[in-house]
Amino acid sequence: MKSKLIIITSGILFCTMMVSCKKEFLDLKPYDQVALDDAIKDEAGMQAALNGTYAQLRNINLFGRALPLVGDLMADNVYIATVNSNRFINEFNYVFNNNFGQSLNTWTEAYVAILRANNIINSPLAANANVNQMKGEAHAIRALMYFYLVNLYGKPFTVDAASLGVPIVLTYDPAAKPERKKVSDAYQQIDADLSAAFNLITSTTKNSSYVTKYVVRALQAKVALYKGDWAAAKTAALDVVNNGGYTLVPAASYVAYWTNAAPITNKQETIFEVSFDGISNAGINSLAYFYDPTGYGDAICADDLYNQYSATDIRRTLIVPGVRGTQNVKIVNKYRNNTNNADKDEVKVIRYAEVLLILAETQARTSEEANALIRLNQVAIIRDPSFAGYSSTGAALINDIISERRKELAFEGDRYFDLARRNADVVRVNLNSNYPASTPLTLPASSNKRIWPIHQTELDANRNIQQNPGY
C-alpha cells in the first residue's frame, strides 16, 4: 500500500516535472545586450539609443576619417605622399568602379546611423520636452547622413535635382529592397528632418558634441546653400549669427583652439563636432593618424593650397614644412592630438566661420554686397590680422568668398563638395611635383567620376537599386 502511494506520488512528481518548466525555461534574455523591442521603452532607454546613434558618427567611414578626408583628397587641397601606406589611393586617383570599397563602406555606415536614428524617431514613447529634444537630435543626425549620402552618390541638386539620389529609408526592415529616389526627394527629406528637429529641440546650450537648436539652423543654412536657395540659406545663417551666441576664435587662441581636444562649452567657433576621447577613438584609423607624420602621415597639404595663405595668416601655422622620404612636404598639423593618450581630436562638422561665409555668399548673391563684405572680412581679418580686408564686388567677391572657404575649411572635408555644388571642375595645380604623373590633375564637372558608384554588393543584394551612369 505504502509503496503504491510512493509510486503514485513519484508518478505525479515526474509528470509535473515534465510539464512545469515550459515557457519560462526557454525565454532567455541576452546577458549584456537588449532586444530591440525592449530597448526604447523609457527616456533613459531613448537617451542610450541616442548616444549609440551619435557614436556611429565616429565610424571611420563617416566622420572618423573618410568624410573629412575625401572632401579634400578628391579635390585640390591634399595629396598622397610617395611614401604611403597604400590607403585612399583610389580616391586620390579617381579609380572608381563597382568594387570600390569605400563606396560600400560609407554607404553602409551612413545607413547604420540612419537606422539608429529611425528607431528613436519612430519610438511610440509619449511626447514631452526630453523625448522631443532626443527625437529632434535624431532627426538632425538623419538629415546630416542623407546630406552626405546624396552628395556622394547623387548629382548636385543645383545640377540635376531630378536625377538619381539615394533610397529614403525611414523604418527598420531588413527585408526591404528600396529603390533610389530623386536627388530632390533626398533634399525634401533633409528639409523635413531639419525643420522637425528645429521644432522639437529646445536646448541651445548643450556642448558642441550634441545637436542644439542652432546646430540645426546652421545645417539648414548649409543645405539651402547646396540647393542654391540663397534666401533660405541667408535666413537660417542670419538666425545663427544674430541669435546663436557664437563667436569666432581670436588669432591669439587659434592654435590653442585646434589643440583643444575637449568639446566646446562657450560657443566659441565650433557649432557641432563629433566627439572622440581617450578610449573611444579610431586609433590608427583616425583622421589625425592619416595626417600625422608619426602615424601614417600619407596625406599632405598641396603646395598650391599652402601658397594661398599669406605669411601672416594664422591658419598657416598649422601647416608645417617638413620632409617625407625624399619629398619636401607641407605637413598638416590641424589635428594635434594623435599622440595624446588622454583625449583625441574632435572632428568638426560645422563651425561658426562657415556660417559667416555662407551668410556672406548668400548676401553677395542677393545684392547685399556691403553686408557680404562685412561677413567675409569678419572671418578673413580675424585669421590674418595684417590683412586689410576684401573690397571686391560681383563675381570677384564670390570668388574671394570661395577662396576664403577653401582656406578656412581646408582639411575638414569641404572643398570637393563646395566645387560640386557650384558645378566647378576640380583642377589640381601641380607645384613641386606634388602629384605623380599617374594622378589625374583635373576632374571635370561633367565627369561620371564626380559621384561615387553604388557598390556591386549592394546591387546584388538589392535588385531595385540603379547604378550611377558610367559604372
Add this chain to the structure above:
Amino acid sequence: MREKLKLIALLLLTNCFAAAFAQAQTVTGKITSQTGEPQAFATVQVKGTTTTVSADAQGVYSIKAKNGDVLVITGSTFRKVEVTVDKPVMDVSVTAQVNSLNEIVVTGYGTKSKRSSTGASNTIAVSDVKMQPIASFDQLLQGQAPGLLSLSNSGQPGAAASVVIRGRGNLTNNSNPLYIVDGIEITAADFATLNQNDFESITILKDATEAAIYGSRGANGVIVVTTKKGRAGKLRLGYDVQYGWGKFPKSKLVLMNSNEKLDYEIANNNPNNWSQAEIDSLRNIDINWADIFFRTGLTKNHQLSASGGNDKTRFYASLGFFDQTGIVVNTGIKKYNGRINLETGTNNFKLGFNLGIGYSEFSNTNESNQSIASPLNAIQWTLPYFTPYDKDGNYLQDPTPTGQPNALQELLEIQRDFPQWKGISTISLEYKIPFVKGLAVRTNWGGDYTQNEWSIYTPRNTYAGSLAQGGQGSLQRRFDRNFRYTGTNTISYKTTIADDHDISVSVNHEIVKNTFRRFNFTGFGLTLPFRNEGAITAGTGTNGFIPTVAGAGTANALLSYFATANYGYRSKYFLNTAVRRDASSRFGANNRWATFYQVGAGWIVSDESFMKSINIISLLKLRASIGTVGNQVTNTDFDSRALLGRSSYAGVTGLSLIQPGNPDLKWETRQSFNTGVEFGLWQNRVSGSIDYYNALTKNLFLNRNISSTSGFTTQLFNSPESKLRNSGIEFVLRGYPVRSKSFSWLVEGNFTYNKNRVVSLPAGQDSTVAVDGTITAVGFPANSNYLVKYAGVDPANGDPLYYTKDGKVTNVYDTDDQVILGTTDAPYFGGINNTFTYKGLELNVFWVFVYGKELYNNDRLNVENPFYIASSLNRDLLREWRNPGDQTNIPRADGAVYFLGGTTHFLENASFWRLRNVMLSYNLPESIMKKTKITGCRVFVQGQNLYTVTKWRSYDPELNANFLAGAQYPAPKTITVGMSLAF
C-alpha cells in the same frame, strides 16, 4: 529517514518474493569472462529450439529450460560456449574474443545490443587508445571508426582535435559532434581536462536511427562515452605508469643556409646593404633555428584506480596525473584528475552517482597565423646568419632595416598560461516498478562545469609588448565559467509476448540549459619586476595605461519530449522507431519547436533456417534506417533577435543596434538514410560491415546579403533553397589471417569515402568566397580551393605564366581566372590495425590515412615570396629564373608580374599515410604472478607518429583548417615505455 528505510525494506521484500516466484521454472545465471568481466547482452539459446533470450547489461540472463537442455551462449566479445543445464543457476565463464556482433551500443539513454540495432554505429575499444600519450581524447579517435575523421591542427600538448562525422553537414562551419559522457552533454573542446583512463566505452552514433534520440543536437553525429563502473568482489587496484620522449618531425620545406641566403641577397641587389666584411663574417654563422626552438618533450603519466563492492554497492575510483612538456620550448600541459563512481541499490531500485574532477595547466604559444610576433613563424623566418644571443649574452636584435623581433626572446619572455577546471557529475535513479513487470522509471541529472582562466603576460622588453597600449607590455587576464545541466526522465516498459515478440517502449523528457559568464581585463605599463598583476601601472588620463575591462555572458536552453518503440520478433527481425519534439531558446517563439523522427529495420538473415546449410556464413545481417535530426547551433545564442549592444559617446554609455535579428530563424534539418550489411564468415574468423549513407541538410543556416540601406549587410536565415549533401560508403573488415593456439594475427581496417556536395544555394548567392580564399559553390564540396592555375615560367623572360579560365596561357594575372580546384576536406580516410599475439607478447601496428585533400600552403609562401628577402627563404628560390633560356618554375623576382600568391603554385597535396601508433607489450605469465600478490602485469613500449608518408611541404600534413596560414606546431614523434599493474 525512517520512512525511507521502511520503503527500502518493503521494496527489498517485494523483490525477494518476486524473485523466488520467478525461479520456479527458469534457469538464470551470469555470463562473465575468465577475469570476471560481465558479458553484456550475450545471446542465450536453448539448443534445437527457437527459445532465445538476451542477457542484460550485467551479463545476467534468465531463460526457460529443462534439466539436460543445452544452452548455446554466443556474443561478440567471446567464443561460443555450450553448457548443459543441471541446476537452476548456471553461471557461465567464457573466453574473450574480438568480434563485432552484439557489441553494446551505448546510446546514453540506455544500452541495447548491437544485434537489435538497426542503425550505424561503432564502438571503440578503450583499451586500444587509452595508453596513447595524448592529453586530449578526441585526438585518439583518429582512424578508429569509419565515417569519423579526427584531425588535430596542432601538436601542442592538450590541443583539441576537430572531429567530423560523415562530412560537414552545414555551411556555418559548425561540425562538432555532440559529446555525451554518462548521459550528459560535454563541451567539445575540453577533453584535455578529462581522463580517458576512466572511460569504459566509446560509441560513435552516425545515422538518424542512432542519433535521433539526440534529435535536437545529433545532426553532426554523437560520441557517447560511459565511465567505468565498480565491480563487486574483492578490492581491485590498478596502477599504470608511462614515461615518454617526443621529438619534432623533419620539415619537408628546406630553407637556404647562410651562404645560400647571402648569395641570393647579393644576386638580388643586396637589400640589407651588407659590406664585404660583414658578408664574410656572417658566412661563418649558420644557425638552424628549428634546433633552437624545438626540444625533446617529456611525458609522464601515472594512473591509479580502485574498484570493488558487493551486490548492493559498488564503486570505482581513480586518480590521474599527466605531465607533458611540448616539443617547443615553454609549452606543455599538466593535468590532474580524480573520479569516483558509485552504484547502490537493489534489483528494483538503483542509485548511481558519478563525479569526475579535472584540473589542467596549459601553456602554449601562438600558432596558425602569419604574425611576425609568433615564435613558430620565426623558426622559418629568422635569418640563418643571426644568432639568438649576442656575444654579451643578450638577445640579439636584428639590425636590418626591416628587422624582425627576436623570436626566442618572444617565446621565452612571454608567458601564456591557461588553467582549466572541469567538473562533471551525474546522478541517476532507477526504479523498476514491482507490480508491473517490465515497467521502470528512471531519472538522470548531471552537470558539466568548466572554468577557464587566461593569463598572458607580455613583458615590455618583447616586440609584442612594445605593440601594447602604452608600449610597455600588457597582462591579459580572463576568467570564463560555463555550466550546463542536463536532466532526463524516462518511463520505459519492456515485455515479451508469446516468447517471440520483444517489445520495448519509452517516453522521455529532457532539458538542457547552458549558462556562460566571462570577465576579463588587460593591464598595461608592466614596469615593476612582477610577472603578474603587481607589475601593472595604474592608468591615468594621460599615461596611456588605462586598463581595458570587459565581460560577457550568454545562455541557451533546450526542452525535448521523445518516445521510442522497439520491436523484435524471434531475435531475428527488428524494428526501431522514435519520434521527438524539441524546442530551442535560440529561435523566435513561433519557430522554437520542431519534430524529428526515425525508423529502422534489421534482419538477421543468417538465423533463417534456409541459411543453416551455408556453413561459411556465421552471420549475415541487413539493416536500413531513415530519419531526421536537427541543428540549432548558429553563431550566437540570440541570433534570432535584433539586439542593441553597449557603446559610448562623449564619455557617456549608449546602446547601438548591432545585430539585425531574424524572428523566422528555425531548425536546420539533416535527413539521412543509411543501409548496411554486417557479416561474419568461417565462425566469424572474418567479419565486417558495409554501410552506405546519404544525408541531406535542408534549411541551411546562411548569411544572406541584404540591402545595406537597412543598416546591416548580412542577416542569418534558413535558406529554403539551399541544400548540402553528404553521401558515402564505409567499410569495416576484421579478420584473422593466422589464428592458432599460441600465435594469432588480427587485421582490423576501416575505410570511408565521403562525398560532400553543395546541392543548391539561393539565387544570386550560388557561390561564396570565404575570407580564407576557399569557395562554397553549387556542385562542388563546401570550402573548395579557388585559385588561378599557375603555368610555370616563360624561359625567355622569366615572367610567371597563368592559365586563363578557358585554359589559355597568359602572363597577366587576373582574379577572374580563378577556378574551383580540389577539396580541403578529405573525402577518403581510414585506419588499419594489425595485432600480432604470441603467448603473452603482443605487437600492435596502427596506420591511419587521409587521402584526396588539397590545401593552400601559406606557410611556404611566407618563405618563398622573393619580396620577403629580409627574412629566411625557401631553398627553391635558388632555382629562380636569372637568364633567358633558364628552365624553372620559379619566376624572376619582379613585383610587377609576380602574383604567385593567388595561384596553384602554393596548392599542395595534404594527403598522408601515418604510422600512428606501434605498441609492443608483454603480459607477464601467471606462473610468475602467482608468487606475488599481483594479479596482472603488462609492460610495453610504444611509438607514435614514427613514420609519415606525404607530399605536404611543411612539418605536418595533419591539418583541419582550410589552409595553413603559418606557424605550425607539428605533432611530435614520441616513444614511451610503461607498465600496467593490477592487484
